[in-house]
Amino acid sequence: MQAQTEVNAPTPKMPQRKDKGFKAFLKKCKDQRALLIMTIPFVIWVFIFKYLPVWGWTMAFQDYKPARTFSEQEWVGFKHFLFLFESDRFLGVLRNTLAQSVINMVLGFVTAIGLAVLINELTNMKFKRVVQTISYLPHFLSWVVAAALVSSVLSIDGIINEILMGLNLVDRELLFLGVGEWFWGILGAAETWKNVGWNAIIYLAAISMIDQEQYEAAKIDGASRVQRIIHITIPGMKSVIIVLLIMNIGYILEAGFEAQYLLGNGQNVEYSENIDVFVIKYGISQFNFALATAAGMFKTVISFVFLVAANSLSKKMGQGGLY
Amino acid sequence: MKKAKKRKSGFMKTREDVIFDTSNIIFMVLLCLVMLYPFLNQIAISVNDASDSVRGGIYLWPREFTWHNYEHVFENASVLQAILISVLRTVIGTGAGLLCTAMVAYAIAQEKFVFKKSVTIIFIMTMYFNGGLIPTFLLMRDLNLIGTFWVYILPTLISAFNLIIMRSFIEGLPKSIFEQARIDGAGDFRVFFQIVLPLSLPVIATVALFLAVFQWNQWFDVFLYNSSNEYLTTLQYELMKILSNSATQTGDMASAFANSGGGSAEIVTPKSIQATMTIVASLPIICVYPFLQKYFVKGMTIGAVK
Known part of the structure; x- marks a missing residue:
């Protein structure tokens, strides 16, 4: 999803140091003061709200006490990080984070591509539009609403249990959210239900760029519907798929937290708790700011490394990078 | 076709x-x-008699139709307050966010702007890292934003994602329009307000929808910053409370809420209250998004497929 934010800004006109250096630059600034007024407040804003919190990472190396000033804090080096990696709970959290995002990613890709291909094959335009509109619906619901819907569908008297009972597939109702091992699958299904229609948008756009003559030619050559999909539609989406796939590697530790937090409970905690939920529990509920910051910082740094790597990989493969 | x-x-x-x-x-x-x-299914349950719903078997159509659940929800003072806060933050957050995003997008879309590249990078970077939950929480505390309404608006004024969508759109506008206006002596502010904004309606609709959905659906910042300020909680947060109480089986909140009405012969149950709140919390968006479909589909594809 993040790949459409491609930034191929044309090379900006740098202040022309050749001419009169700093003076010319100042004159330019003066000429463009309206543009400066439009941006400077927001540059200050972005530094305060987005960059300043990074300074808070220092907490991860301290025994942070909210009452003390910065200079009074006690520095403890990597103590919190060592604690994290020696605790079984955090290792489980790490496993859950990786498993959840890999499952969500694979499911997300396959279902969105599949849906886009099938929507593209619909010949009745009105029906096509209705299907698309309906498929976007869950994306616009909050996770609170989505979690309410998911848990009511999965509840003891929910539709899934009724269907399973009706078909005699199970002897008694299943407590879906009460079985830890099922959580990753439920999460993946919920995530897919919520976002598949939305994620298909980009693939549909890619399909619409494919030259229609290719289909006509294939038809004359006697290619079947399925053959046309495999040999024309899917290759036509290839570059978009590759870009999105590579970029998603950068988000390998970002499995979100809303669904996990809202659908998680005491019975499935060993499978639902990921890094973000861990940070919320330690930081906000137990006020262990330092440890929570260390966990959050670990996640951000690893993600950033993955992202830089993915981006250079993407550039090497000639797909253009994000920045 | x-x-x-x-x-x-x-x-x-x-x-x-x-x-x-x-x-x-x-x-x-x-x-x-x-x-x-x-x-x-939730709609059907929300308009079905609560004690009847407990028997199960409600699928797509109510068995005993009633508006009682809605009456009960809308009689509740804290729900009305939450609706007010949700509406306020959606309106103010969307308006302020749109104006700020559009202004920066206009500036960084100008070829000649001296800081075009640096400002762009400063914003783009925010997509790839953040200080994280706790440092952000402490910042809000230090800025004295906790316990105020503005903690919903200020930290989310500009998102890099929306900024890029807007910038791409403005860059795609014909240059000659700007140039003609400048020759006529219009400054950047006039060009922005009188020419660029009216021409950018499609992208404004897209970003407005994204912002409004974001603001309306937020519950986590309420949980973080204002969970002890009852008069500042949002609808989604109230629903979250009902949900988490029914999940832990204590049902205190929902059942207390459910039986607080009194006076009326009809009862309400946690199940029907949850269904009703779910619908109230999602209906406004469900009613709006289909009409903006062609705009957001375009917005989503900007930059991805050229």
């Missing part, structure tokens, strides 16, 4: 085509049912 017509004129539909199309349509109908069912 073209494809369909040509097939009719030039080619017969083969048997394979018929099988494919039929199964595809059946699949799509099933898919739509899966997408809609949970939502329609």
